[in-house]
Amino acid sequence: MKGEAYICDLNFGAHTIPHRAKGVQLRHDSQHLHGLQRNEGNLRGFRMSKFCLAEFRVVSTERTKLAEARVTEEGRPQVIAADRYGRLRLTVREGETGRFMFSLPGYEDQLVEIPCKNQQDVQRVVVMRSK
Numbered sequence: 001m002k003g004e005a006y007i008c009d010l011n012f013g014a015h016t017i018p019h020r021a022k023g024v025q026l027r028h029d030s031q032h033l034h035g036l037q038r039n040e041g042n043l044r045g046f047r048m049s050k051f052c053l054a055e056f057r058v059v060s061t062e063r064t065k066l067a068e069a070r071v072t073e074e075g076r077p078q079v080i081a082a083d084r085y086g087r088l089r090l091t092v093r094e095g096e097t098g099r100f101m102f103s104l105p106g107y108e109d110q111l112v113e114i115p116c117k118n119q120q121d122v123q124r125v126v127v128m129r130s131k
Contacts, residue, residue, distance in 0.1 A: 050093070050094035050119050051091045051092060051093050051094060051116065051119065052091065052092045052094065052114070052116035052117075052119055052120055052121065052122060053089065053090075053091055053121045053122070054089070054090045054091065054092055054098060054100075054114045054121075054122045054123075054124070055087070055088070055089050055121070055122070055123045055124070056071075056082075056087065056088040056089075056090070056100075056102075056112070056123075056124050056125075056126055057085070057086055057087055057123075057124075057125045057126070058082050058086040058087075058088070058102060058104075058125075058126045058128060059086060059125060059126070059127055059128070060107070060127070060128055060129075060130070061127055061128075061129055061130070063127075065084075065085050065086035066082065066086045066104055066107070066128060067082055067083065067084045067085065067086050068081075068082070068104055068105075069081070069082040069086060069088075069102055069103070069104045069126075069128070070082070070102070070103050070104065071088055071090070071100050071101065071102050071103070072100070072101050072103075073090070073098060073099065073100055073101075074098075074099035074100075074101070092114050092115075092116040093116060094116050094117070094118070094119055095116065095117075096115075096116055097113055097114065097115040097116070098113070098114040098116065099111060099112075099113050100112045100113075100114065102126050102128060104128060106130060106131060107128040107129060107130055107131060108128065108129045108130075108131055110126060110128055112124060112126055
């Protein structure tokens with residue numbers, strides 16, 4: 001494998017990246033941007049549409065990660081839970097706007113809208129206020 005990978009921590013704080021490959025180096029405080037083209041196509045008979053990737057980090061006003069945060073998307077019944085770092089990854093179809101409601105007991109619900117244009121990736125930090 002050749003090339004470099006982009007790791008964005010979105011203010012996640014310290015983390016560990018296992019290193020077991022020969023000839024691989026990790027550098028800190030270095031930014032390299034690469035584009036990724038998502039094309040429409042077929043995958044085992046399923047039609048894939050163009051989309052945007054929305055990555056969220058859910059924190060309190062004190063910037064504490066909220067691992068118990070939940071999100072629902074308008075028009076869909078599923079409830080999605082943040083991971084232990086308060087992170088979520090969701091998709092929005094190109095040309096649409098995703099409307100995501102973030103909730104957590106003891107905090108005010110927060111609606112976040114993500115318009116998807118040109119298959120871009122979106123990173124947002126969602127700050128939730130105590131009731």
